[in-house]
Amino acid sequence: MTTEYVPTIGLEIHAELKTRTKMFCGSKNDPDETRPNVNVCPVCLAHPGTLPVINREAVKHVLKVGLAVGGKLADYTEFDRKNYFYPDLPKGYQLSQYEYPLVSGGELGGVALTRIHLEEDTASSMHNESTNATTIDFNRSGVPLMELVTEPVIHSVEEAGDFARELQLLLRYLGASDANMEKGEMRVEANISVGKGGVLGTKVEIKNLNSFRAMERAVAHEIKRQTKLLERGEEVVQQTLGWDEGKQATFPQRIKEGSADYRYFPDPDLPSLLLSEIAEFGKEKLVSEIPEMPSQRRQRYLSLGIKSEDAGLYVRERKLGAFFDEVTALLGSGDSKGILLASNYIANDLVNLIRYKADKQPLVRDTEQRDADYQSEIPISARNFKKIIDLQLEGKIQSRSAKNILLACTKGAGDPVVYAESNSLLLNEDNNSLTATIDKILKGNSSAVADYKSGKAAALEFLVGLAMKELRGAADPIKLRQLLDNKIRPEKS
Numbered sequence: 113m114t115t116e117y118v119p120t121i122g123l124e125i126h127a128e129l130k131t132r133t134k135m136f137c138g139s140k141n142d143p144d145e146t147r148p149n150v151n152v153c154p155v156c157l158a159h160p161g162t163l164p165v166i167n168r169e170a171v172k173h174v175l176k177v178g179l180a181v182g183g184k185l186a187d188y189t190e191f192d193r194k195n196y197f198y199p200d201l202p203k204g205y206q207l208s209q210y211e212y213p214l215v216s217g218g219e220l221g222g223v224a225l226t227r228i229h230l231e232e233d234t235a236s237s238m239h240n241e242s243t244n245a246t247t248i249d250f251n252r253s254g255v256p257l258m259e260l261v262t263e264p265v266i267h268s269v270e271e272a273g274d275f276a277r278e279l280q281l282l283l284r285y286l287g288a289s290d291a292n293m294e295k296g297e298m299r300v301e302a303n304i305s306v307g308k309g310g311v312l313g314t315k316v317e318i319k320n321l322n323s324f325r326a327m328e329r330a331v332a333h334e335i336k337r338q339t340k341l342l343e344r345g346e347e348v349v350q351q352t353l354g355w356d357e358g359k360q361a362t363f364p365q366r367i368k369e370g371s372a373d374y375r376y377f378p379d380p381d382l383p384s385l386l387l388s389e390i391a392e393f394g395k396e397k398l399v400s401e402i403p404e405m406p407s408q409r410r411q412r413y414l415s416l417g418i419k420s421e422d423a424g425l426y427v428r429e430r431k432l433g434a435f436f437d438e439v440t441a442l443l444g445s446g447d448s449k450g451i452l453l454a455s456n457y458i459a460n461d462l463v464n465l466i467r468y469k470a471d472k473q474p475l476v477r478d479t480e481q482r483d484a485d486y487q488s489e490i491p492i493s494a495r496n497f498k499k500i501i502d503l504q505l506e507g508k509i510q511s512r513s514a515k516n517i518l519l520a521c522t523k524g525a526g527d528p529v530v531y532a533e534s535n536s537l538l539l540n541e542d543n544n545s546l547t548a549t550i551d552k553i554l555k556g557n558s559s560a561v562a563d564y565k566s567g568k569a570a571a572l573e574f575l576v577g578l579a580m581k582e583l584r585g586a587a588d589p590i591k592l593r594q595l596l597d598n599k600i601r602p603e604k605s
Contacts, residue, residue, distance in 0.1 A: 117342060119335045120312055121272050122264035122303040125279060127289040128233060128255050128296070129173045135232040135256035136164030136207060136382075143295050148249040156254035158202035163381050166191070168392070170256035173288040174214045174230050175387075176398055177258065180282055180405055181225060183218030185395065190384040191230075195375045200235040200248055207232045208259075210376040212384075221278040221407070223271070224263040233257040236296075252296075258289070264303065264312070269335070273328045276300055281406040281428065293323050300327045306338040306348070313338065314348040318355055318362060330355040334362055409433065416440070416451050422459040431490060432458065438494035443501070454501050461515055465522050466491065491522040499528040503538075510589070512580075513537040536584060546587060550595055553578050561600055572596060 131141050137155035145151055155162045178185050189212045193205040208231035215228035235253035239246045260279065266272050280298060283289040291298035300321040307313035318334060321327040338348050353362040378384070387393045404412075406427050413423035413436075426433030436458055443450040500517050503509045509517070509532060517528050517537060525531045532538050553575055554561055563571035572593065579592050 117306050117308055117339045118310075119267060119331075119338075120264045120305050120307065121266035121268075121331060123260075123262045123266065123272060123275065124301040124303070125260045125276065126233075126299045126301075127258045127260070127279075127283055127291050128252075128298070129170050129258055130287060130289050131167055131169045131173070131256055133167060134254040135167050135170055135230070137254055139254065141255050142251070143255075143290070143292075143297055145251050148247070149251060151251045152253070156202070157250060158204075164207065164379075166382060166385070167256055170230060170258075171214065171385075172393065172398070173256075173286070174228055174258050175393055176286050176402055177260075177283070177288055178215030178218060178228055179395070179398055180286060180402055181215075181218035181220045181228075183215040183225060183228060185387065186212060186214050186216070187388050188212055188384065188386055189214055191379045191382045192376045193379050194231075196373075198234070199246070200237045200253070202235065202250065202253060206234065207379055207382070208376075210371070220282065221275050223275045224265050226261040226263050228258060228260045231257050231259060264305075269328050269332045272302065272331055273324055276324055276327060278406065285403055285406055285430075296322065300324075302327060302331050302334075304331060304334045304338070306335060306342060308342075313342070314350050316348060316351060316353060318353045319365065321355055326355055326357055329357075329360060330362060333360065337362065416445075416455075417448055418452060418455040419459075422455050425459055425463070432463065435490045435494060435497075439497055439501075442494055442498045450501055450505055453504065454497070457497075457501070457514070457518065461518055462490075462492070462497075462522075465519060492518070496521055496526075496528050503528065503532060508532075508538050510539065510587075513584075539587060546583075546592065546595060549579055549582050550592070550599055553582065554596075554599060564600055572600075 128141075128143065133139060134141050134151075134156055137153050139153045139156050140151040142151055155164060175185055189209065191207050192210040194208045194210070195205045197204055209229035213227040213229035216226075218225040218228070233252050233255040236249045236251070237246055238249065262275070266275065280291045280293075283291045283298070289297060293299070302318045302321065303315050304318070305313035305315045316334060316338065318330050321330055334353070341348055352365045354365050355362055391397070410423050410427045413426055413433075414420060426436050436455065439454050439458070440451055443454065445451075497518075500509075500514050500521070503517075504511065504514045513532070517525075517532055520531055520535075521528055557575060557578065560571045560574050564575070575596050576589055576593050579596065580587060580589060
């Protein structure tokens with residue numbers, strides 16, 4: 113029996129940190145700046161005689177990430193020079209960390225981590241195909257960059273995608289990074305090998321993947337490519353690859369370097385750090401500043417009994433999650449029926465009303481859009497939303513009326529109870545009124561009455577629908593069905 117080829121994946125993820133200034137100088141860290149080469153200074157341009165200074169805020173961000181993933185925080189740490197030559201690297205080396213990273217180990221989403229360290233970003237290179245000219249923007253040069261490296265323990269494309277998305281959420285919850293992939297604030301590199309019988313194959317790296325979908329497609333393609341090579345008895349070459357989104361294929365960039373190629377050595381211009389001697393980096397202080405993490409929030413929602421996809425929505429889109437929390441607090445944690453009903457209306461009806469109001473498009477929940485935090489304002493207060501839930505739980509309105517009231521309230525209708533009363537949406541319990549409506553429906557639909565008498569059950573549902581429409585949904589369809597049946601077939605009553 114042939115042993116199946118098994119992929120092994122390790123991820124290296126870079127995230128630009130959310131700080132006021134760059135990693136080693138006072139130049140502004142502004143990812144939204146569109147003018148080239150304005151946030152620069154002699155330090156980040158590597159002018160002779162300049163000296164770098166460590167950004168304390170960046171160090172703090174990385175330490176918080178380390179605590180959030182259960183990693184071991186370093187006491188002693190230092191910065192090293194990673195030596196290589198490229199046009200977007202003004203010094204001819206990159207300030208990074210090699211032997212003494214800020215964080216070792218940890219785990220996120222079931223994936224073991226190797227390390228998390230801090231370095232500086234490179235400049236941005238832009239190539240113009242029409243003129244064959246390359247220009248360089250140094251605004252990004254020196255921006256604080258966190259690099260997280262996983263252990264090679266991922267074995268599927270789906271697991272890799274889930275991990276990267278969970279890390280993005282964690283960074284946003286901590287306020288460490290906005291991690292917008294379309295802006296290059298979070299970049300993924302995947303190391304992939306394919307082997308048999310638990311033996312690792314030759315590792316190939318795919319660099320600079322700028323979206324989760326691109327990463328998933330690139331990894332899937334590379335697994336197939338390596339598997340085909342091995343099945344033909346050919347060798348996989350250890351190299352660095354790029355990803356061509358148009359061709360949906362990887363392409364060679366260079367033979368992959370090892371750590372010896374970078375000639376790491378401690379930077380002589382930066383002091384080594386003993387973190388235990390710096391009060392603001394104390395573990396207790398850092399822990400006190402860490403909010404509820406995505407995994408904790410997800411578990412809290414699931415413990416309420418709501419659907420897992422709804423819990424995921426509230427974790428990803430924090431404004432919706434905060435609104436759900438507010439409604440839940442008003443309902444009370446013991447009101448499981450109310451909580452489930454509220455979640456259903458928030459995650460389906462309210463979400464689509466918000467999205468449609470924002471861009472006239474219904475919400476598609478399983479797209480790259482889920483990677484961005486939900487930005488629209490909630491157009492109804494939690495207190496008024498609870499009133500709609502209460503009306504339905506008390507049996508005063510039907511589901512259809514609840515949806516109509518919700519729509520009206522998002523458009524400024526005000527108090528739901530007042531709106532329901534003034535628009536005759538409360539369930540009509542007046543038997544005389546219901547009887548009058550039924551008589552009118554039966555009189556105008558004699559053929560449907562005859563059909564029902566002859567045994568066609570669907571005819572009764574047709575008549576119920578007409579009655580509900582006449583009453584604008586303000587009636588119990590079960591009661592209407594019984595009254596109609598009694599009128600048409602009195603011998604049964």
